[in-house]
Every structure is written in structure tokens, then in C-alpha cells.
Amino acid sequence: MNLTIDVGNTLIKLGVFDSGKLKLKKTCIKKDLLHTLAEISEALPAIQKCIISSVANLSGHQLLKLEQLFDVLILNHQTKIPFTNKYETPQTLGIDRIALVSAAAEQYSGENVLVIDAGTCITYDFLNSENEYLGGAISPGISLRYKALHTFTEKLPLLEATNPNLYIGNNTTASIHSGVINGVLYEIDGYISEYHENYHNLTVILTGGDVHFLRDSIKNDIFANSNFLLEGLNHILEFNKH
Ligand SMILES: Nc1ncnc2c1ncn2[C@@H]1O[C@H](COP(=O)(O)OP(=O)(O)O)[C@@H](O)[C@H]1O
Numbered sequence: 001m002n003l004t005i006d007v008g009n010t011l012i013k014l015g016v017f018d019s020g021k022l023k024l025k026k027t028c029i030k031k032d033l034l035h036t037l038a039e040i041s042e043a044l045p046a047i048q049k050c051i052i053s054s055v056a057n058l059s060g061h062q063l064l065k066l067e068q069l070f071d072v073l074i075l076n077h078q079t080k081i082p083f084t085n086k087y088e089t090p091q092t093l094g095i096d097r098i099a100l101v102s103a104a105a106e107q108y109s110g111e112n113v114l115v116i117d118a119g120t121c122i123t124y125d126f127l128n129s130e131n132e133y134l135g136g137a138i139s140p141g142i143s144l145r146y147k148a149l150h151t152f153t154e155k156l157p158l159l160e161a162t163n164p165n166l167y168i169g170n171n172t173t174a175s176i177h178s179g180v181i182n183g184v185l186y187e188i189d190g191y192i193s194e195y196h197e198n199y200h201n202l203t204v205i206l207t208g209g210d211v212h213f214l215r216d217s218i219k220n221d222i223f224a225n226s227n228f229l230l231e232g233l234n235h236i237l238e239f240n241k242h
Pocket residue numbers: 007008009010011012118119120121141142143144208209210
């Protein structure tokens with residue numbers, strides 16, 4: 001049994017895999033990590049190996065505790081990965097993006113794959129049919145857009161993400177919801193269309209904390225998979241056992 005841990009800028013996601021199948025998934029905030037780890041190791045004592053990817057910093061104490069509980073692989077830019085990385089600055093590529101592209105390489109080998117992760121940021125990652133990672137894009141996520149409108153203006157309120165009924169917002173609230181949510185949807189559909197024009201047989205994966213919010217409103221065909229990053233981490237862990 002493997003424990004996979006994805007430390008994002010907002011939430012930590014933890015998944016336990018047994019023979020490639022996700023058996024348990026938990027989500028927590030950074031300060032609850034040790035408590036959540038204790039719960040998992042008590043419930044599933046058969047876990048031996050653990051892989052962690054982090055784009056945010058954990059404390060030395062948290063890492064030490066993790067290493068006391070499990071045999072830990074900390075994903076970094078030197079770790080063996082199942083694709084060719086053609087990013088111009090591979091040493092600055094987000095560790096989470098490495099995990100997402102590894103899932104694409106493992107599950108959609110020989111295909112052109114665009115992975116869209118809607119979390120704190122929205123990341124776009126493209127793996128071509130030759131198993132080469134070319135890069136993608138980083139834009140502000142839904143929550144970040146609402147917060148930015150409120151923080152950097154005098155008059156705009158902070159709103160909870162809500163699906164707009166119309167693209168023409170006829171008051172302040174409706175205008176913000178349309179600007180944020182429809183803006184994200186137009187952005188995502190725009191990127192997918194651009195990739196489709198340039199690459200045939202394109203598979204598009206949508207993942208991240210906002211996947212449920214977006215999946216039904218995207219016009220293009222996509223596969224929604226909330227566990228894609230954790231699956232990628234599990235692939236990397238297995239890949240590094242040999
Ligand atoms: N319980 C929650 N707490 C915080 N954010 C949530 C929650 N449920 C959904 N979200 C949304 O999910 C996003 C975080 O998604 P996630 O993929 O976990 O991000 P990250 O990997 O960057 O931490 C938030 O920006 C927010 O829009």
C-alpha cells in the first residue's frame with residue numbers, strides 16, 4: 001500500500017493506493033496534516049511507502065514525523081519521471097505539474113494530452129504523443145480571482161463562487177460572478193479549442209478542487225478526474241521502485 005500526498009497552495013490531498021486502486025482519500029489544511037497522517041496510519045497500518053509533492057513549504061517537524069511513519073520519497077526535480085521534460089527551465093517547473101504530467105504519460109501513452117488543474121491557480125500542461133512535455137500556462141484560479149477583485153478595488157465585495165445564470169451581469173454581484181466564472185470557462189474552452197486546432201486526437205483531463213464547479217459548463221469534451229494528481233504520484237512511486 002502506498003500513501004500519496006499532494007501539498008497544494010490551499011489544501012493538502014492524501015490518497016492511499018492498493019495495487020493501483022485508490023482505497024482512501026482525505027483532504028486537510030496544512031496545520032491538520034499530522035493529525036490526518038496519524039488517522040490514516042492507524043486505519044491502514046499496511047502502508048509502507050509514501051510519496052509527497054509540495055508546492056508549498058511544510059515545516060521540518062512535519063517532514064520528520066512523516067519520515068518516522070513511512071518510507072518517504074520527496075518528489076523533486078531530480079526524481080526519475082516517466083516522460084521527457086522539454087520545459088525551458090525544468091528546475092522551476094511546479095512539482096504538482098510533474099505529477100499531473102506523469103499521470104498523463106502513464107494513462108494516455110501515445111496520445112496528445114492537455115491536463116487542466118483548477119486549484120489555487122489554473123495550470124495547463126501539455127504532453128504530446130511522443131511523450132514530450134512542452135509546457136502550458138498558469139492563470140489565477142476561481143477563488144484567487146474573487147479575492148483579487150475585492151482586495152485591489154475600493155468597491156467590489158468578496159463573493160462566494162456561484163454559477164452565473166447569464167453572461168450579461170445586470171448588477172454588481174452578477175457582473176462579478178459572470179466575470180470570474182464565465183471568464184474561467186471562456187479561458188478553458190479557448191485553450192482547448194486552440195490545442196485541438198494544432199493537435200489531432202487530443203485528450204483533455206480536468207482536475208483540481210474546482211472540477212465539480214466547472215465540469216458541466218465546459219463546452220468541449222473533457223474527462224473530469226479529481227484524483228488525477230494523486231494517481232500520477234502513485235505512478236511515480238511505482239516507477240521509482242525499479
Ligand atoms: N473546502 C474547501 N476549502 C478550500 N477550497 C476549496 C474547498 N472546496 C473547494 N475549494 C476550491 O478548491 C480550490 C483549491 O483546489 P485545490 O486543487 O485543492 O488547490 P491547491 O492544489 O492549489 O491547494 C480553492 O481555490 C477553492 O476554489
